[in-house]
Amino acid sequence: MRELRFHRELYRGESVDEAIKVYAPYATITPVEHETHWVVKIESKSAARERKIGDEMANYALGLTIRNQGV
Amino acid sequence: MSTIEGIPADVAHVDLDEKRAVLELDATLYPVESLYSAAFVFIDRHYVFLDRPDAQKLRIVVTPKKLEADPEAAKEQLRGVVGELANELVTAAWRHQITQENRARIEAVTLQAMAGSMGPPSLDDLEDFDFTDEAFEDPLGIALSWEEKYAKKGEAKAEASEGTADSPETSDAAEATAEAKGEEE
Numbered sequence: 001m002r003e004l005r006f007h008r009e010l011y012r013g014e015s016v017d018e019a020i021k022v023y024a025p026y027a028t029i030t031p032v033e034h035e036t037h038w039v040v041k042i043e044s045k046s047a048a049r050e051r052k053i054g055d056e057m058a059n060y061a062l063g064l065t066i067r068n069q070g071v
Numbered sequence: 072m073s074t075i076e077g078i079p080a081d082v083a084h085v086d087l088d089e090k091r092a093v094l095e096l097d098a099t100l101y102p103v104e105s106l107y108s109a110a111f112v113f114i115d116r117h118y119v120f121l122d123r124p125d126a127q128k129l130r131i132v133v134t135p136k137k138l139e140a141d142p143e144a145a146k147e148q149l150r151g152v153v154g155e156l157a158n159e160l161v162t163a164a165w166r167h168q169i170t171q172e173n174r175a176r177i178e179a180v181t182l183q184a185m186a187g188s189m190g191p192p193s194l195d196d197l198e199d200f201d202f203t204d205e206a207f208e209d210p211l212g213i214a215l216s217w218e219e220k221y222a223k224k225g226e227a228k229a230e231a232s233e234g235t236a237d238s239p240e241t242s243d244a245a246e247a248t249a250e251a252k253g254e255e256e
Contacts, residue, residue, distance in 0.1 A: 005122070007122055007123045009123055010121045010122070010123060011121070055118035055134060056118070058118060058120045059114055059119060062110060062114065063114055065107070066110065069104070
């Protein structure tokens with residue numbers, strides 16, 4: 001299992017939620033409530049696949065966050 | 072984990088096992104907007120992950136989507152990524168600072184553009200407009216009309232010619248005055 005911790009001051013919650021929706025068909029993705037981070041647990045067939053999905057999801061969440069910031 | 076030559080290990084390092092480069096930044100030097108801006112440049116060729124380990128620090132983790140197979144070449148590639156990212160961060164931070172400094176000017180220009188796009192004033196607007204006010208103060212007399220400016224010269228010459236009729240002495244004095252006025256103008 002791979003765990004991603006998106007800091008709440010750097011990532012928009014809506015962007016993380018959207019990223020979870022997009023990559024949900026490729027792995028079991030579980031969001032977990034945390035005080036300072038949006039924590040996401042990813043489970044898939046292999047560690048390599050979990051890593052790949054995690055990386056892609058993080059990029060997607062960051063891209064959406066930046067787009068909504070208007071930078 | 073290996074360090075990068077010329078950069079302290081607590082600022083940037085390369086992790087070959089995880090195939091990534093990690094850069095730690097002082098949050099007081101780099102605003103979050105510059106972090107986003109720099110990250111956006113890298114997002115197509117790398118996986119970028121941002122974090123804030125504490126209130127004063129920001130962390131960027133960059134993993135190239137395609138990394139060299141040879142460990143030495145991979146290390147060199149990651150070093151290059153760190154250098155490029157550091158440069159991009161400085162550029163973004165500087166651009167952000169300029170934007171902040173020019174914010175008032177940008178807002179004024181935008182406001183003028185918006186006001187201009189509203190079109191010419193209607194007849195009712197012009198009827199209500201108060202034209203009695205002075206346009207602006209001009210203590211140095213710069214805003215003279217062409218007629219005002221050259222009428223003085225004409226008047227001075229006319230006075231000078233009148234003086235010639237009276238006496239030669241007064242005509243010389245009048246010419247000198249006219250010349251002096253011309254020089255002043």
